[in-house]
Amino acid sequence: MTFSIAGRCTRTGMLGCVVTTSSMAVGSRCIWAEPSVGAVLTQHRTDPRLGPKILARLKQGVAPQAIVDDLHKNEPNLGWRQLAVIAADGKAAHYNGAKILSVKNQIVGKDCVAVGNILRTPKVIDVMVETFEANADQQLAERLVRAIEAGEAAGGELKQLKSAGLLVVHKESFPYVDLRVDLDRQPLVELRYLWELYQPTADNYVVRAVDPDSAPGTG
Secondary structure, eight states, X not given: OEEEEEEEOTTXXXXXXXXXXXXXXXXXXXXXXXXXXXXXXXXXXXXXXXXXXXXXXXXXXXXHHHHHHHHHHHOTTGGGOEEEEEETTSOEEEEEOTTOOSSEEEEXXXXXXXXXXXXXXXXXXXXXXXXXXXTTTSOHHHHHHHHHHHHHHTTOBSSOOXXXXXXXXXXXXXXXXXXXXXXXXXXXXXXXXXXXHHGGGHHHHHHHHHOGGGOOSOO
16 A cells, blocks of 8 residues: 655766555655665565665666566565665666555656555556656655655545655765654655755755764754
């Protein structure tokens, strides 16, 4: 009962993903990203082990489609899973297991890949990709948030959303943005609120970590 999108920014090299669902704590289970490597979505009867496993293969230089094909052959429970992968070079792939019987959709767009299951309409995923592509002038986190907001407006999923997560990585080993809403009646509204609070300070938090002598402010 989840819809999500992963993408990259060709200007900055940022990679990231955003997700929402009708169950709790989706941000801790379904979104994965590593700087200069890629971003991964793992959902529908989620196996959180797949995220790090896919990132490790990307780091070895294996293309997203080859990774997905290999998992299809060697992961015995992959029939329950829905996956999406984008590499730092923009190559992307997705997978929908044969046991996912609900309304679902999956699209590779320009610098993005979006997937969803138990949707009100397949259009949710189309609109997410269209919105991401149409906002190429925006920062990656903003593009991702706009895309998932558009997906909800296009119908979202069948049950009430309860959690959301936004993850963006850049040059450092730690995330540039890692925001989560774990239980809320309007998680995407809350995610938007958190992102707009965090956005003006995001660069400063990086400076505080890597060059604290030059960081403005205190604390």
